[in-house]
Amino acid sequence: MTFSDIPVLSFFKRLLDPLVILSTLYLLTLALNEPFSGNYLVLAIIAFFISSYVHEQIDSYRNWRRGKLLAFAGDIFFGWAIFVAILIFIGYATGFSYKYSDGVIVSWFIVTPFALLASHLALRKIASDLRRGDQARSVVIVGANDVGLKLADRIAEYPHLFMDLRGFFDDRGATRLPEQLAMPLLGRMADIAGYVREHNINVIFISQPMAAQPRVRQLLDELQDTTASIYFLPDIFIFDLMQARFDEIGGVPVVAICETPFTGINSLVKRLSDIVLATVIQLLLAPVMLSIALAVKLTSPGPVIFKQRRYGLNGEEIIVYKFRSMAVCEDGASVTQAKKNDQRVTRLGSFLRRSSLDELPQFINVLQGRMSIVGPRPHAVAHNEQYRGLIKGYMLRHKVKPGITGWAQVNGFRGETDTLNKMAARIEYDLDYLRSWSISLDLWIILRTVKVVLGRDNAY
Numbered sequence: 001m002t003f004s005d006i007p008v009l010s011f012f013k014r015l016l017d018p019l020v021i022l023s024t025l026y027l028l029t030l031a032l033n034e035p036f037s038g039n040y041l042v043l044a045i046i047a048f049f050i051s052s053y054v055h056e057q058i059d060s061y062r063n064w065r066r067g068k069l070l071a072f073a074g075d076i077f078f079g080w081a082i083f084v085a086i087l088i089f090i091g092y093a094t095g096f097s098y099k100y101s102d103g104v105i106v107s108w109f110i111v112t113p114f115a116l117l118a119s120h121l122a123l124r125k126i127a128s129d130l131r132r133g134d135q136a137r138s139v140v141i142v143g144a145n146d147v148g149l150k151l152a153d154r155i156a157e158y159p160h161l162f163m164d165l166r167g168f169f170d171d172r173g174a175t176r177l178p179e180q181l182a183m184p185l186l187g188r189m190a191d192i193a194g195y196v197r198e199h200n201i202n203v204i205f206i207s208q209p210m211a212a213q214p215r216v217r218q219l220l221d222e223l224q225d226t227t228a229s230i231y232f233l234p235d236i237f238i239f240d241l242m243q244a245r246f247d248e249i250g251g252v253p254v255v256a257i258c259e260t261p262f263t264g265i266n267s268l269v270k271r272l273s274d275i276v277l278a279t280v281i282q283l284l285l286a287p288v289m290l291s292i293a294l295a296v297k298l299t300s301p302g303p304v305i306f307k308q309r310r311y312g313l314n315g316e317e318i319i320v321y322k323f324r325s326m327a328v329c330e331d332g333a334s335v336t337q338a339k340k341n342d343q344r345v346t347r348l349g350s351f352l353r354r355s356s357l358d359e360l361p362q363f364i365n366v367l368q369g370r371m372s373i374v375g376p377r378p379h380a381v382a383h384n385e386q387y388r389g390l391i392k393g394y395m396l397r398h399k400v401k402p403g404i405t406g407w408a409q410v411n412g413f414r415g416e417t418d419t420l421n422k423m424a425a426r427i428e429y430d431l432d433y434l435r436s437w438s439i440s441l442d443l444w445i446i447l448r449t450v451k452v453v454l455g456r457d458n459a460y
Contacts (some may be wrong), residue, residue, distance in 0.1 A: 018048045020119050021083075024112045028104050039099045047087065054083050073117055078440065080113040112364045136164040138199065142192060142219065143207035144168040144177050144185065147233050151205055152183060165203065189215060193222040201226075207233040242396065242435050260399040261437040269439060273371050277446075278366040289360050292323055292352065299348045300324075305361055310378035313399045320378055321361035322365045325349025356453045374442040375403025375428035387423055397430040400437075407433035407441075410448040 022044050029036045091097030139155065141148045149167065155163045167184040170177060177185065186195060196204065203222065208216050216232075223230060234255065243259040262270050282289075293304045305321050308316050312318035326344040345353065352358040365371040371378070376397040379387075386393045408414075408429035413422065433441070 013392075016119060016123065017116060018051045018252070020116050021047055021051050021112055024115050025104075025108050028107050028111065029101075032101065032103050032107065032356065033105050034101045039096075040305065042096075043100065046090070051083055051084055051106065054079050054086070060339055072120070076116050076120070077113050080116065082443070084109055091235075103320055123137070136162040137202040139163045139165045139203045140167060140169060140186065140192070140196070141165070141205045141207055142169045142182075142189060143233075144170040144172070144181050145207055145209075148207035149178060149180065151233060163203070166199070169195075170382060189219055192219060194224065195228045196228050201228050203229045203231065203234055205231050235312040242399075242431065245403070258396065261434060262400060266437075267308050270372065270442075271369075273439065273442065277373055278363045282363050282367070287362060288359065292357060292360070295348055296323055296352075300346045309381045310402065311381060311384050311398055312370055312378065313401045315395060317381065318365070318378070318402075320371070320402075321364055323358040323361060325358045359404055366404070370401070372403045373405070374445050375400050375406055376433065377406050378402035387420075387427075390420060391424050391427050393426055393431055396434065397427060400434060405445060405449040406430065407445055410445055410452055414452060429451045 017208045025040065025044060025047070026036060028034075028042060034040075088097075141151060141268055152165055152168075155161060155165050165183055167186040168181065169186055169189055171188050174185070192204070195201070206216060206219065220230070243256060243261050245256045245259070247254050247256055296304045302324055304324060306324040306326070307319050307321060309317050324347055325346060349358070362371055363373075384394075406429070408426040411429055413426040413429060
């Protein structure tokens with residue numbers, strides 16, 4: 001259990017949604033005079049595991065903690081829609097759907113998201129009452145530095161952590177303390193033990209650099225005479241963290257500072273979603289792709305498919321496919337990006353690029369495992385070599401497979417990046433995607449991509 005998961009929140013985050021979903025199913029079978037047979041028990045078990053995973057990925061609780069009720073309600077309905085889609089797919093794929101009453105299932109699909117929302121609001125009210133009833137734990141932070149201030153911001157941002165931050169202890173004078181220090185300075189490190197005993201402080205966070213080890217040891221010795229829980233804040237936040245987490249190797253604790261989001265179950269989920277979506281899209285668009293291939297062949301000399309070397313996962317070179325949209329096929333040490341009114345672009349190619357239809361062969365790359373549907377857009381090898389020395393963190397985007405569409409593209413950085421600032425902004429969006437990945441973010445990017453493509457923005 002993590003520090004923030006006090007009992008009511010732990011229950012709230014991990015069990016409430018699945019229990020509401022299963023209870024609603026059971027009550028509807030009773031209300032509609034449908035026996036709760038073994039088939040419904042199997043459905044309940046499947047629903048439990050799917051709902052647990054979906055709601056963990058959606059993480060609607062972040063909006064609950066921040067008090068954004070409309071966004072929270074939207075997350076609940078979005079998560080339920082994903083759950084329903086998965087369940088329908090499993091039902092028809094296995095042929096198991098006919099074993100259930102249509103009335104029960106349809107009613108379950110309609111009623112459950114409202115039951116989920118009502119249960120969350122009820123627990124929100126209970127949590128607020130608990131906080132007003134002095135159930136919050138008293139907290140002090142030792143060290144008014146960047147890490148300590150970051151923790152203070154999180155405590156203020158998430159009131160339902162039930163923490164009451166009293167202030168900071170620091171040996172520095174007032175003139176050396178950060179200007180943004182909003183909480184009071186309670187004293188020096190030598191004053192902590194006495195203050196904790198006098199005010200019955202529940203939790204102490206020590207935010208001191210490793211260089212202060214002797215002082216930290218002395219502080220721990222002094223705090224042995226109190227009942228406070230003590231936590232140490234590692235100063236790893238001085239780094240630009242990406243998928244940071246605690247792990248262990250053979251029992252030795254390690255801290256991941258820069259890692260791909262696609263490890264463990266996330267890797268499987270990402271790959272399965274790519275295969276399913278790419279297969280469906282290929283089957284639906286096969287006639288369109290054949291028509292485009294024929295048109296490219298008949299309207300200009302050269303190959304139908306343009307192949308270009310790009311950097312893929314872990315910076316390894318891959319071959320990316322596109323319908324040829326230019327009269328030339330550049331793939332050397334110097335590659336010029338397409339510009340507005342570029343003379344190299346054919347008449348048909350201009351239409352293909354504006355509509356992004358030239359990207360359709362990349363779904364073959366997805367099925368090959370070289371690309372993903374959503375991820376940082378792959379750049380030509382020549383561009384990578386040009387920018388990797390100019391933009392900090394540029395190569396980190398290659399910790400995941402390149403995508404057909406990406407977070408940068410749906411935020412206005414689609415097409416030519418003719419300045420270093422534009423490329424740097426695109427890379428920042430790519431890295432933000434790596435930090436924030438979830439399956440719901442992928443689905444949101446796909447939906448926004450449709451809007452961007454229909455708007456035909458920034459593609460030449």
